[in-house]
Amino acid sequence: MSAALHRCETLVIGAGLAGISTALELLDQGREVLLLDAAPRSHSRRPGQRCLRRHAAVRHARAAAQQGAGFAAAAARRLAARGRLRARRSLGAALGRALCRAQQGGYLRLAAPARRELLPGGAMGGARQFRRWQLAAALPRGLGLRARDRPDAGPADVRARQAELPVRTSGAGAGTRNGAVVGRHGRGPEGDFRIEAEHVVVCSGGINGDLAKVRQHWDPLYGPFPENILNGTDPRADGELHAQVQAAGGQVVKLGRMWNYAAGIAHPEPQYPQHGLSLIPSRSALWLDATGRRIGPQPLVGGFDTHDQCKRIGQLPGQYGWQLLNWRIAIKEMAISGTDSNPYFRDRKLLRLLWQLVTGNRELVRWLIERCPDVLAAENLPQLAGKMAALAGDGRLDPNLLVATVQHYDAGIRRGPSLYNDEQLRRLQQLRQWRGDRLRTCRVQPIMDSGGGPLIAIRTRLISRKSMGGMLTDLHSRVLDAQGEPVSGPVCSGEAAGFGGGGISGIRSLEGTFLSNCILNGRRAAQAIAGHATNT
Template structure:
């Protein structure tokens, strides 16, 4: 099979690949995108994402009275990242991110007719270490679905669209190296079985995502200080995020770093409509729910609660006797606080139906609660606690939950609430009060009331497992997104962008992310790679 040589080959058609293609077309380059999935899955995980981005010093923040600067953001970033002295490239990318997210992401996307919801959320506030000291989580109006849709439009209508070609269902298995330079790649055509197809280009970009779609690799690279990985995990990524091209990069001299650093979640349930083995949905768990271990005891001594340190929730979950947890709540809490991460279960934001979205915020998202009740056997609804315990044990096919134990846990919590706000001596209640002090969290967080209050029923129990999502480590790159070898020098012709590069430098987030640094990290690294290619051609010219 003879294929013409392109200026650029991009391996992967996620958002990083699409942004890179757009920027390369702007420069008049010919681009070939090789994508392992089918045409309808163009955009990858980005299209399924909620569309949140951590941005610094935006007009939205200023309008809400939030004083944020790159200096404040970098200080927060370093607090969570826990970088070592050897993390030269990740530190450079962290600094690049906080200084460039305003212009290179926020204003750039606005110039492309993409908009943000006029509320800034406060996530990853930190628990034992400071996280985001101010709200900076911006949500795209239309979610990640609209982001991908917009770049599809831009590429299709581009004046250089004739210079862009896609090849779907092509799995890249190796790179081609000649005289120390990467000059192409080798692929298999999965729907026909054809192998050893060769493609050549002056520049090759790896935009394949991370390794968290392969649970075996997640276990292989599990963070060793946490001990053994949970025996049961759900896949919140995609099986094609398996690190196959990472291995090819390593084979040709590229550095892989920090693969034990991952952005997983503690609140996954099996996807009621699975598309692959262990396919999971990532819930945004309720702040007002009690988080329990397999026996129905409240996890502690510090209660588990979302919104402060996602990494710590995963650590706590991984240390438990059984590989699952429970959340206990009622319908009132679920309607106000429960959400499912991603565009699919947030149709009002995805489809930009403002009135319907505001109605769900104000009156409760009863639609989602009813949907989960109907579709998921891990979402249990009952009229009283004894009935709930029976259903929980029936799901587990055992008697792990003792009614008296669970009744004591929830009654003790309710008794504290009944004493009145001035006597709320409970860490979870203190953090709920803190969350409700910020206006956007206040409308999505219940004012504490007893869980067993009959007026707030019925009762709900959700069985949760750890669910994988993103790789924080990956292929090491410099600030031009060029892949780095073991001596710290760039490999000619080879770039890595997005999650494949650990969102810059092989691990820009370090140990923990401030959340929302992923889509924007894809954009920053992709734009840097395209600029580097253009600059290198200009220098030669």
């Protein structure tokens, strides 16, 4: 049986933030767009559920030619206007204006800081300024993901439904002609398919969903490759298109630069091998090594220099650590990265979110204690030490050293703020001077506090997340060959391009920069395609 053939003007591979931004820009310029993703259609029913990473959506902005040029132009304007209106209504007024500026000016300026990361010495390394809950739903709605369900959907929407296929199943690959990437082929639930396009934009993500590739490109800066590493990225982000673009002559660079996390835990409900969750590590917890000794001499504190945390955890015996805290600290400070684990953010339930910030996230902590093998709880330290030793199973934990470490830290707290000479205590005082951090940081308190509730230990490991390198691109998001010349065919944006230029953010990027780079480079890719069409 021959593969079903679909032709389009512009094919965007990957419906994440970069892919959606590229598609929006192309639609604004009157281009026909086919947006293709590996996930099934069911993943697009709740926009933002996976933080824009896996929305299977297809949209043709122009109606079929037989409906007449006048109808096509009117339909395109109507769909774009409705998409923008829905996007603006889904945002707060400030963020809505910021997104409009991002669309018009090529940058993203978000209205309010939601969280920041500090570098050693207290310097704020470029505040992470992003608001996740509203953005997660805005761009998919702006693109018109729900347009296919409208009763007045035109012929183009019907055609889109027929072409909507998962892209990366068995036998998928880039389509080439005379060495140029011109489309995509693969196998979906309805059989083999092939897509040919005048222009191809690769926004397929990085390599970090494939732990074999993570091992291949592992930088010894983080110690030897950890056999206990967790996977915090969808396995479909496997770097397959990197290899195929490379085979077509494009350069792929700096794949050893990764943005991983040091506070990974096993997922209580794993969907694939070594599936992990990335904790936003508690600031007030003691971070210990496998023996029960505090990691030092500079203490490891959550929210300060993720890059350094990964280096230090990766070079510890056993390549894991323990966060030790009590119930009161956990319900105030414990959180998990990602919209799936933060439904009040995802669904924009402001009042419930504020109540949770004030009273603590008891539901999350109970769920982790009951379901996650890496989260342990006990009424006293000797019992907890026994559980920790049993879980580790390597004989490294010294219960007496663990008790001495906690007692020494608590004694320093009881001396009072005027005598604090512990770096972690100084940082906690600093964090609580800023409103955003004060909401999520406990008042300084002993770990073994009589009113603190059960003691909790969390085994933390490295978890694979983002690729900081990728396809080498120029300022127009065109993939470059070994001579620095654009490769015939594809342009590239987002994580697949190392967030631009094969690694625009460097090795110590702050996470807030990923967002703006996806939008900036998505717009540059769309402008390059539109300019090519104008010149030809």
